[in-house]
Amino acid sequence: MIRLRQVALVAHDLEPVATALCETFQLSICVRDLDVSEFGLTNALMVVGDQFIEIITPVTEGTAGGRMLERRGGDSGYMVLHEVDDLDDRLADLADRNVRIIWAADHHDIRGRHLHPKDVGGAIVSLDEAIPEGSWRWAGDTWTAHRHNSVVSSIAGVTVGAHDPEAMRARWEELGVSTSVTFSDAGPRGEGIDHIDLVATDRRRVGERHDIGGVTWVLV
Numbered sequence: 001m002i003r004l005r006q007v008a009l010v011a012h013d014l015e016p017v018a019t020a021l022c023e024t025f026q027l028s029i030c031v032r033d034l035d036v037s038e039f040g041l042t043n044a045l046m047v048v049g050d051q052f053i054e055i056i057t058p059v060t061e062g063t064a065g066g067r068m069l070e071r072r073g074g075d076s077g078y079m080v081l082h083e084v085d086d087l088d089d090r091l092a093d094l095a096d097r098n099v100r101i102i103w104a105a106d107h108h109d110i111r112g113r114h115l116h117p118k119d120v121g122g123a124i125v126s127l128d129e130a131i132p133e134g135s136w137r138w139a140g141d142t143w144t145a146h147r148h149n150s151v152v153s154s155i156a157g158v159t160v161g162a163h164d165p166e167a168m169r170a171r172w173e174e175l176g177v178s179t180s181v182t183f184s185d186a187g188p189r190g191e192g193i194d195h196i197d198l199v200a201t202d203r204r205r206v207g208e209r210h211d212i213g214g215v216t217w218v219l220v
Contacts, residue, residue, distance in 0.1 A: 001085040004180035005128065005136065006045075006052040007158055007196055008079035009213040010065040014057040017075065017213040018044045021053060024210050024217075025198065026151045031140030041065055045139050047146045048198065049154040052139050054079075055213065064124070068192070075214030077193020079114075079124045080158055082177060083136075087111055087129035090176060097175060110137040115177075121168045122160040122191050125177050151205070152198040156220050159195035161186035 011017040021027060027046040036043045040060035046053045056078065058066040068076055084090055091101075091113060100116035102124075112128040130136055136143065157180040162168035165183035168191075172178035187194065193215060200206050200219035208219040 001133075002082050002127075002176065002179050004051065004080065004155060004157065005083040006054060006079075006081035006126075006138070007077065007155060007193070008054040008056060008081070009075065009193075009215060010056050010058070010068050010078040011075040011213050012057065012069060014042060014044060014055050017055050018046070020212045021046060021055075024151075024212065026148055027053070028146045028148060030143040030146040039063060039065070045143070047139065047143050047148075048152055049147065049149065050134065050136075051155045052081075052136065052143075053155070053196075054138075072189045072192050072214065074189075076189070077123065077158070077160075077196070077215045079126060080177075080181060080193070081126040081128060081138075082179060083133075084127050084129050085133060087113070087127060090127055094175060099175060107137060109135060112138075115175075120175060120177065121171055122162055122183075123158075123193050125172075125175075127177070149201050151201055152219065153201050154199045156180070156197040156199050157182060158193055158197075159184055160192065161189075161194040162191050 029044045040063040041056045043056045099119040102116050103114040105112045110130045115125045117124050159182050169183045195216045197218050197220045210217045
């Protein structure tokens with residue numbers, strides 16, 4: 001099993017982006033600053049069904065998030081996090097395909113690995129095995145109380161801009177991480193997450209587009 005569980009943005013200023021997302025899609029923040037200080041970041045997470053939108057902001061120099069802000073010239077999509085139920089098997093396969101791990105965590109209720117973006121392309125990809133399946137340590141203990149579906153009910157998918165979309169698609173497929181991800185031609189900001197699709201609860205709103213946090217959000 002593999003499924004899209006969380007997407008992350010990186011922003012120069014967290015609060016305006018969080019406010020815009022919450023107001024536009026009638027979401028609420030379920031947790032802040034959960035174990036991200038080790039990366040030199042602060043964050044906020046919002047719940048969409050049983051999936052999550054995270055915003056991170058660098059608070060120290062030399063972070064990967066800060067480098068992304070510089071490379072793309074402002075706020076941007078940053079990470080794709082997949083929940084899996086066979087992490088060890090996937091890690092063995094990734095090692096055979098020369099994918100490096102840049103971060104690892106092993107807790108009693110979740111195990112996670114971040115893949116080196118230069119070995120994947122377009123974004124940092126995380127593979128996380130939650131115990132039990134469907135739980136999500138990264139969102140805190142009370143995230144279920146923050147589920148609202150008056151506007152959107154789930155995250156349908158992510159679009160990654162690439163200089164060679166077909167080559168990047170082939171690489172993500174080879175690594176088994178292309179679930180709910182599509183690829184398009186990179187724009188002037190270069191490679192990275194450009195669009196995120198959300199499933200509209202009110203079907204009359206399908207097709208709406210909102211530019212927030214350096215990403216175009218599309219209701220589908």
